[in-house]
Amino acid sequence: MEYLYYLYPIRTYLIVAGTLEKPNPMTADWVVPLSRKPPLLGVAIAHTRYTKKLIDEQKDFVVAVPTMELLKDVWIAGTVSGAKKDKKELMSVTFIESKSVKAPSIKECAANLECRVVQEVVTGDHTFFVGEIVNVSYGDAFPNKPDIANFRFILHVGGKDFTDTGNETIQP
Amino acid sequence: MEYLYYLYPIRTYLIVAGTLEKPNPMTADWVVPLSRKPPLLGVAIAHTRYTKKLIDEQKDFVVAVPTMELLKDVWIAGTVSGAKKDKKELMSVTFIESKSVKAPSIKECAANLECRVVQEVVTGDHTFFVGEIVNVSYGDAFPNKPDIANFRFILHVGGKDFTDTGNETIQP
Numbered sequence A, B: 001m002e003y004l005y006y007l008y009p010i011r012t013y014l015i016v017a018g019t020l021e022k023p024n025p026m027t028a029d030w031v032v033p034l035s036r037k038p039p040l041l042g043v044a045i046a047h048t049r050y051t052k053k054l055i056d057e058q059k060d061f062v063v064a065v066p067t068m069e070l071l072k073d074v075w076i077a078g079t080v081s082g083a084k085k086d087k088k089e090l091m092s093v094t095f096i097e098s099k100s101v102k103a104p105s106i107k108e109c110a111a112n113l114e115c116r117v118v119q120e121v122v123t124g125d126h127t128f129f130v131g132e133i134v135n136v137s138y139g140d141a142f143p144n145k146p147d148i149a150n151f152r153f154i155l156h157v158g159g160k161d162f163t164d165t166g167n168e169t170i171q172p
Helices: A003-007 A050-058 A068-079 B003-007 B050-058 B068-079
Strands: A013-018 A023-028 A031-035 A040-046 A060-065 A111-123 A126-138 A154-158 A161-164 B013-018 B023-028 B031-035 B040-046 B060-065 B111-123 B126-138 B154-158 B161-164
Touching (some): A003 B111, A013 A050, A023 A040, A023 A068, A031 B003, A040 A111, A050 A060, A060 A126, A111 B111, B013 B050, B023 B040
Antiparallel strands (some): A013 A023, A040 A126, A060 A111, A111 A126, A154 A161, B013 B023, B031 B040, B040 B126, B060 B111
């Protein structure tokens, strides 16, 4: 088995690049918090991806947080290339204007983290984009910490297999 | 709420630095796959952490994958500083020799990914270590993909709250 799968299952997000007129969402498992002050996150995107080209040009993107209800859309965003097809036409989600970046947000997602690229690092066959989170819009999945009792966040197990987060809070 | 918590809950791992004689395990949520060829992963560690100093010196570390049975140990590793106390004495796990790096592995973990540091990037208040995975030892949680039906992997919700991965495979 590939070494990286020992880290799975891991959370799955949508990276939205492009503009409100021409949005391009991509499914990404490789997303990570990086810093509290300033608030930074990182996302690793294969060099060959259309999303990589779009972020290079526009220097911003949105990390949208899907829940299990959006799994079919997540699968489409992860398997269709935006260079060949308009994913917006295939997906059922609504793209809306972000507050602080050109890349749009997704209305049906539990949260949208608006990021400006502050650093770009080549890591093997992927480009690691470091984004400063400049704004967030969200629904009600995060009253103060993630509401796991009522929201089913998506984890990627591998291939076409997914699972959800537990709904029970466990303390050590 | 802090911006980064919109990415939560996320998986929790143990980063083992140091040697078999003087191991120092630290709990880390901020771990991410980065590349398939070569196999790379990244981990963000606060500049002030004892583990950061140890990895700087030795240039290797192990990412150990705990399951829910080890939650108490995970909590100790995440809240006690190895600069002040010997965590090995406080935790119930067994440190064992790794195959290819000086940093030891943990016998009770579902997998141990042995990493050599190939790059180090400052990202805000954390240092992001890029490690090449040079070897893996593991138990039986990964027959070919993660066995979510039988292993309960740990997710950090925030603060002292954790949850587990779902045990049902869902397909889009």
